[in-house]
Amino acid sequence: MYSFHNLLSRPLVMSTPKEIIFEVNGTIKMADYIKSLGISEGSKILILIDPAIKNLDSIKMLDKSLFENEFHVEWVSEVEYEPSISTAERIIENGRKLKPNIVIGIGGGSTLDLAKILVAGIDNPEKNVRDFIGVEKIPKRITPLVLAPSTAGTGSEVSRFAIVSEGERKMSISSRHIIADMAIVDPVLTYTMPPKITAGAGLDALSHAIEAMISLRSSPVSDMFSLQSIKLVFNYLIRAYLRGRDEEARYYMSMAATLAGIPLTMSGMVLGHSIAQTFGPTYKIHHGISCGMTLPYIMDFYLPVMIDKYNVIADILEMKQEIDRYSRALEVVKQVWNLVKELNIPLSLKDIGISKVELEKLAERTLKEWPRPNSPIELTKERILKVYENMYEGVLSRVKI
Numbered sequence: 001m002y003s004f005h006n007l008l009s010r011p012l013v014m015s016t017p018k019e020i021i022f023e024v025n026g027t028i029k030m031a032d033y034i035k036s037l038g039i040s041e042g043s044k045i046l047i048l049i050d051p052a053i054k055n056l057d058s059i060k061m062l063d064k065s066l067f068e069n070e071f072h073v074e075w076v077s078e079v080e081y082e083p084s085i086s087t088a089e090r091i092i093e094n095g096r097k098l099k100p101n102i103v104i105g106i107g108g109g110s111t112l113d114l115a116k117i118l119v120a121g122i123d124n125p126e127k128n129v130r131d132f133i134g135v136e137k138i139p140k141r142i143t144p145l146v147l148a149p150s151t152a153g154t155g156s157e158v159s160r161f162a163i164v165s166e167g168e169r170k171m172s173i174s175s176r177h178i179i180a181d182m183a184i185v186d187p188v189l190t191y192t193m194p195p196k197i198t199a200g201a202g203l204d205a206l207s208h209a210i211e212a213m214i215s216l217r218s219s220p221v222s223d224m225f226s227l228q229s230i231k232l233v234f235n236y237l238i239r240a241y242l243r244g245r246d247e248e249a250r251y252y253m254s255m256a257a258t259l260a261g262i263p264l265t266m267s268g269m270v271l272g273h274s275i276a277q278t279f280g281p282t283y284k285i286h287h288g289i290s291c292g293m294t295l296p297y298i299m300d301f302y303l304p305v306m307i308d309k310y311n312v313i314a315d316i317l318e319m320k321q322e323i324d325r326y327s328r329a330l331e332v333v334k335q336v337w338n339l340v341k342e343l344n345i346p347l348s349l350k351d352i353g354i355s356k357v358e359l360e361k362l363a364e365r366t367l368k369e370w371p372r373p374n375s376p377i378e379l380t381k382e383r384i385l386k387v388y389e390n391m392y393e394g395v396l397s398r399v400k401i
Contacts, residue, residue, distance in 0.1 A: 001308045012219050015160050015265050017147075017180040022255065024247075026186040027058045027148055030104070031065045037144050037181055039102050041070040046100035048091070048115045050107025051077040053150045058188055059106070074098055079111045082165045082281060088114060088129045092121030102144045106189070108201075109154030109287070112147045113162035116178035119143045123177075129164060132173045141177035150189040152240070152253040153201025153288050155208055155261020157183035168282045169369065187247070187254040195241050198253075199343040200288025202237040205229060205257040206336070207291040211270045212263035213309050214302050216374045222263035223309075227316045229263075232256035234317055234339065241343055271379060272298040274370035275387065279362055283354060292345045296337040297387050300396040303329055305376045333399045348394030359388040 021033060039045075045066065053059060054077050066073050076094065080087055095103070095118050103122070105115025120132055123142045132138050147157040156162070157180060162173040193201065209226040212218060218226075232252045239249035272294045280290030303310065310329035319331060337347070346352050349359075363385040372379060390397060 001312070006216070007219060010217070012221055013266065014221065014262065015176055015179055016158050016262060017183045019182045020158060020185065020258065021182065022185045022258065024186065024251070025058065025188055026184045027106070027189060028061045028065060030062055030146070030148070030184060031069045031071070033182060033184060034102060034104070034144075034146060037102070037146070039144065043071055043101035044098060045071050045073045045102050045104060046076065046095055046098055046118070047073060047104045047106060048076050048079065048111055048118060050079055050111045050150055053107060053189060053192070056189065056192065058186070074100070079107065079114060081110050082163075082170070082287070083110050083114050085129050085164050085166050088117045088121070088164055091118055092129070095122045096125060100143065102146065104146045104148070106148045106150060108149070108151040109156045112149060112154070112156035113164070115145065115147060116156075116162040116180075117164065117173065119145045120173075120175070120178055132175070133164070133171045135174045136176070137173070138175040138177040145178075145180045146182045146184060147180040148184040148186060148189065149254070149257070151193060151197065151201040152187075152190050152250070152257040153204035155205065155257050155264050157185060158258055158261040159265045161265070165281055170277045170281050183258070185254050185258050187251045190250050190254055191245055193244060195244070197286070197288075198241050198244065199237070199345060200286045200292060201257065202233055202240065202253055202288070203292030203295065203340065203343070203345065204288035205253075205260040206233045206237075207272050207276075207295050208260035208264040208269070209233070210295065210299065210313070210336075211272050212260070212267040213313070214270050214306055214376060215267040216376050217267040218263070219266070222266040223312070225259045225262045227312065229256045229260040230313055231316045232259070234335075237339070238342060268372075268374050270298065270372050270375045271301060271384070271387065274366050274372055274379075275384070277370055278366045279349070279354065282362070283352060285352060289345055292340050292343070293347060294391065296333055296340060296347070297391050297396065299333045299336060300390070300398050301383070301387050302377060303333060303398055330399050333396070334401065337396070337399070337401055349388070349392040350394065354392065356392055359392060360385060363388050
């Protein structure tokens with residue numbers, strides 16, 4: 001399942017926040033938590049918050065607590081989904097004027113990503129956002145950063161990645177200098193997520209967990225987190241989707257998302273996110289939805305080299321042992337397909353209005369913009385195009401649905 005020589009040839013690096021606090025109503029206690037980072041009363045706090053949650057009771061109680069602790073708070077809610085470079089630059093400009101002692105991001109993945117880019121911009125005033133795009137392009141980090149997710153999917157609170165967009169193109173920033181000092185995961189913030197966002201976010205987490213297992217950079221350590229996340233998603237996502245106030249389901253889906261964010265950073269993503277991050281922004285499809293649409297198809301694509309891994313997933317899902325290992329691997333892919341379908345996510349590009357004549361261009365862009373050298377099957381335009389063609393028709397190559 002793992003190549004020992006491959007493991008010997010590279011370090012296993014777990015880049016996570018210094019503290020990950022998982023607590024129901026942890027948001028309300030944030031004043032106490034930031035004091036533990038050395039932030040004293042009277043300090044200036046810049047809070048970047050998703051406008052969809054700024055009127056939650058938890059946020060109002062947080063605001064009251066920060067006021068009582070004599071913090072000077074600047075709330076910024078001019079956040080957009082799939083944040084653009086221009087939006088990031090505008091927020092950085094305001095942040096540089098304020099010179100906060102700490103930055104806090106509260107919201108979905110886009111908000112958390114913007115908070116990461118904000119601290120990079122504040123601490124590196126001679127740089128602009130374009131300078132940060134790529135791997136380890138951020139020179140330094142000084143300002144403390146706390147992240148609290150309001151969705152259960154992106155894992156941004158524990159990852160080293162931030163995504164910005166320009167037109168139809170998404171671009172990645174990857175750096176140790178945007179990892180949060182503290183992640184506060186409060187499932188209560190996810191209670192008001194609408195069903196469609198719940199479904200998309202949960203499938204994003206599942207994609208992180210499964211793609212990280214497929215990656216050549218996977219390890220027994222990263223797979224440990226992935227497997228637990230996969231189990232939680234299968235046990236609780238449908239419940240959270242059907243009943244948003246199901247506290248147990250929301251609790252474990254928040255945990256699943258955070259757990260999946262760790263192997264996302266350790267192992268990286270493969271073809272699924274490459275495709276999702278290409279057609280999603282182009283056709284204005286929510287990132288989690290595009291990942292969910294893509295996941296069964298890329299699992300089908302990687303199946304010949306992933307039979308052992310898929311059987312481990314079958315074990316964690318307590319699937320029957322009586323069939324041969326290949327058939328069991330096929331069944332895992334089918335179970336993912338069925339989960340996506342049960343969440344009312346489209347499983348065909350045709351169904352969301354993408355023309356067949358666009359597929360070749362999409363395949364070319366996918367390979368050019370997101371090449372994924374960690375893919376266990378070498379990615380070529382022809383192979384990627386075949387996956388797109390399957391997605392267009394709504395059929396898998398190996399699994400009969």
